[in-house]
Amino acid sequence: MKCRVCRGAAVIDIRRHNANFCQEHFLRMCRDQVEKAIRRFGMLQPGERVLVAVSGGKDSLALWDILVDLGYAADGFYLGLGIGDYSDESAGYAHRYAASRNLTLHTVDLPAAHGFDIRGGARAAKRAPCSACGLSKRHLFDEAARGGGYDALATGHNLDDEAAVLMGNTLRWQTEYLGRQLPVLEARDGFPRKVKPLVRLSERETAAYCILRGIDYVVEECPMAVGNKHLAYKAALNDIEVQSPGAKHDFYFGFLERASERFRAEVERDRGELAPCERCGSPTDAGVCAFCRLTERATAAPVHFSDRGSP
Amino acid sequence: MRVVLRNPTREIDVDGPMTVHTLLQRLDLNRESHLVICDGELVAGDRTLPAGAEVEIRSVISGGSR
DSSP states (O other): OBOTTTOSBOSEEEGGGTEEEOHHHHHHHHHHHHHHHHHHTTOOOTTOEEEEEEOSSHHHHHHHHHHHHTTOEEEEEEEEOOOHHHHHHHHHHHHHHHHHHTOOEEEEEHHHHHSOOHHHHHHHHTOOHHHHHHHHHHHHHHHHHHHTTOSEEEOOOOHHHHHHHHHHHHHTTOHHHHHHOOSEEOOBTTBOEEEOTTTTSOHHHHHHHHHHHTOOOOOSOOTTTTTOHHHHHHHHHHHHHHHSTTHHHHHHHHHHHHTHHHHHHHHHHHOOOOEEOTTTOOEESSSSOHHHHHHHHHHOOOOOGGGGOOO | OEEEETTTTEEEEOOOOEEHHHHHHHTTOOTTSEEEEETTEEOOTTOEEOTTOEEEEEEOOOOSOO
């Protein structure tokens, strides 16, 4: 296989582009795709300060690397989730990358700062681990971006992530979620702007980017995620992609171009008035925000029968 | 050739030589969700892997909350 650009030896084939690339031109293609997404969706402006949510995985490290390469003032934020060896290993990759590039990495440890880990939080709240994890990440990422005065919070959601979420939302016609599934969520009422600059890259491409750039990342899957629906949707979409290259791209970008707007009105209509959380001050429409309710349930002292009084 | 697979990490021996695509097909692995690294270098699908190669097949799928 020859590189589409220079006719040199290719290191990767990208069937949805009907093209092969050598190392140099593959890396350039990745940067071009991120730049295109940023420009097309108005994600970031030159000179803005960006906080990158860094997990130690391929997507967030590739995102951080590309944003810095494109000239953005991008710092990292790592959230320790207390998932045993997996969290320790992930933190190591995030710290080593930051040190190797002389970048700033902020860290918060969920068990140390809030008194519970993901397993404990999920059990206490009777939620799936990925649900408790997502809730904690959204809250603490927002808080970190707000507290640090960043213009935007960037996450490593790639094309496969967005296509899989879209598939899940569509299978259940979760119209409110469909109305909110956008590559950019503008800042409002104390929430930072949230951007997903990797939406034009598949996760095969972000993994290849890291390998070719010499970025070590945590390869093993999170033990909490094994068997979840998100992975099943990704596998189904990749089976379709093999038969029909470009299907994931067309599914997601076709939705954004031709269907997303139809679900937006419901989101606007149902949007509640936000006020500061009674516990932490974060914006919420529920008095006490979902993260503080999770924290209270996960850290509550066990209730003893003697505490309950007489029946 | 010795082939290392990830998630979970395990090793198998496969008779070579063969192309990257043939190896993935033989192991029933989706080419959209895997990358192949031969002797430390990322290799494209038509590349022939020599019999004595050290090969890693890396799954690129990650899940969970993002």
